[in-house]
Amino acid sequence: MSKKIETEITIHASPETIWKILLNFHEYPNWNPFITEIQGSVEVGNQIQVKIKPQGGKTMIFKPIILSKKENKELKWLGKLLFKGIFDGEHHFELIDNKNGTTQFIQSEKFSGLLVPFFNFENTANSFHMMNQKLKELAEKS
Numbered sequence: 001m002s003k004k005i006e007t008e009i010t011i012h013a014s015p016e017t018i019w020k021i022l023l024n025f026h027e028y029p030n031w032n033p034f035i036t037e038i039q040g041s042v043e044v045g046n047q048i049q050v051k052i053k054p055q056g057g058k059t060m061i062f063k064p065i066i067l068s069k070k071e072n073k074e075l076k077w078l079g080k081l082l083f084k085g086i087f088d089g090e091h092h093f094e095l096i097d098n099k100n101g102t103t104q105f106i107q108s109e110k111f112s113g114l115l116v117p118f119f120n121f122e123n124t125a126n127s128f129h130m131m132n133q134k135l136k137e138l139a140e141k142s
Contacts, residue, residue: 006108013139015095034127087115
């Protein structure tokens, strides 16, 4: 069983500006209502620690592996609950340069595993939208 959440927003800023904000993890507690902390070196194959606070949910900490890092374009990681196949989440940030001074920011996550049918994804989707909006506000001020 799998489920995908995908959100997107147009930001009046360059991919470079948005990327710089996304990778400035020590500032996350100051602006990010969803991902409140990231620790570790974000390089392909590395394990990082991510703390999230979904809207209406409890704070969770997990330790995903970085799958992809393409400067100014993409960051992707894979997290799992306990062990692979129970509840896995492949989180993806994508930046698409619209070539007109704006960037399409897409945040998505593909969930898979045995527990997917029992999970309410509405709070997670709302949290993605809130983060996207805060990222837009911050990037457009820069």
